[in-house]
Amino acid sequence: MANHVVTFPITDPQEILKLQAGDEVTVQGHIIGIRDRTQIRIFDQGVEPPMDLKGAFLLHTAPGVRKVAEHKYEKVCIGTTTSARMVRFTEPLGSQYGVRAICGKGGFPDEAIEPMHRLGMVYFAIVGGAAALETTQIEEIEEVAWEELMPECLWKFRVKDFGPLTVGIDAHGNSLYRDVQTRAKAKLEELYARL
């Protein structure tokens, strides 16, 4: 299990292909905050996102913020939400917009494995609930779009040493979540027999 530092957005797909499930990753550069309503607007309502998502790192978040000026917000507390609700957007995010990494908590179900493999994408696991730490790693909220969806807007954050993240699903068809579930289900049979 290797350690990596990756800067987003990426231009070289090799940056993603070198990551293996279980590896530890720290992220630099810019990341984009996105959530349920943001993705419903893009894909179910067909509205083009007003930010470039090519090579992007998306974070499943609805940040706690303080408004300081027109279209300008300061961080209060920024953490990460459960990813599984949004798994169906994985394929179009990769194929239509060139997204390369999705970061959230709790993992993606197995249906994300194939599109991530085919499109060269990864899922990064962050520690859910660890928002106090995450907030210190977000240097600035640089942009916000779709403020009427507050707090489920489209956000651009500049980050420094964002992590540690764990590669939960890699671009080679591996998923820690699938492995854990497979082992746990076998274990359940053993436990039931003992009851």
Added chain:
Amino acid sequence: MTIDTDTSSRLLDVVEEAAAHLYVWALKDIPQDLRDALAAARLRETSVPGKRVLETIHKNVNIADSQNNLVCQDTGIAVYTCRVGEHFPLHPTRIYEGLRDGTARATVEHPLRSNAVHTITRENTGPNIGYRLPIVHWEFIPDWDGLDVKCIPKGSGSENMSFLKMCVPADGVKGIKQFVLESIVGAGGKPCPPGIVGVGIGGTADYAMYLAKEAITRPVGTRNSDPLVAQLEDELYGLLNETGIGPMGLGGDVTVLQCHIEHADTHMTLNPVAVNYQCWAARRASAHIAADGSVDFDREF
């Protein structure tokens, strides 16, 4: 007894003030029993991703302390449990008003993220208040004139991992155990493990879920006063940690910090079992309010 207007209006302010304080306090400063449970988990865990998660949690709790920030960004749904003495000189309708207004004030003044939405339109309904929000569990205590309030900001990641099964009597206690195990394995990393598994057994469908929520509000590792139920808590706690789900579902030794069970007697043909999960950031803060309006902030009651 009669309640004079001055007393009740003063107590209304006290309840509002207490609620505003409890909500923010709970979000920022997690209880010592939980800190101890997380520290023990950190020592016990052997998987690499699991250790990474528990180290990060440890770091996060310390940063929340030192920067006076929230432990988790999900300010949750404000849930309160109230124990109201028979002689407490403020009617529960007004206690509710104080809790609601205190929740709203804390949300606006801090500011806290507001999560409350209309369940059909999904439009925000106000500063963490709305129709039937916040949610209050009531218990009425005879021969007493005090009020205990506990605030449990309940995050959605763990609340989404709630499960109910109407087992039949022939499923017995084995059916209850199987359902809890399959629920927690199915939940995987989604509810931010390792947390507290709350189980409600008996009563009716709605009451079993109510009891499951009551169970997650207890200090970590406390045991049900009925020895049969306490034994089931011990057994399920052990079994759940054999599933290998691990911290944040990435695999490991520590899947749950505890399993708490609350029970009620039930109908001879019923065997309900409800599961309500509480994430590792099991936020909780309490206050005692005396009839004279003095407040003692405390973790427990």
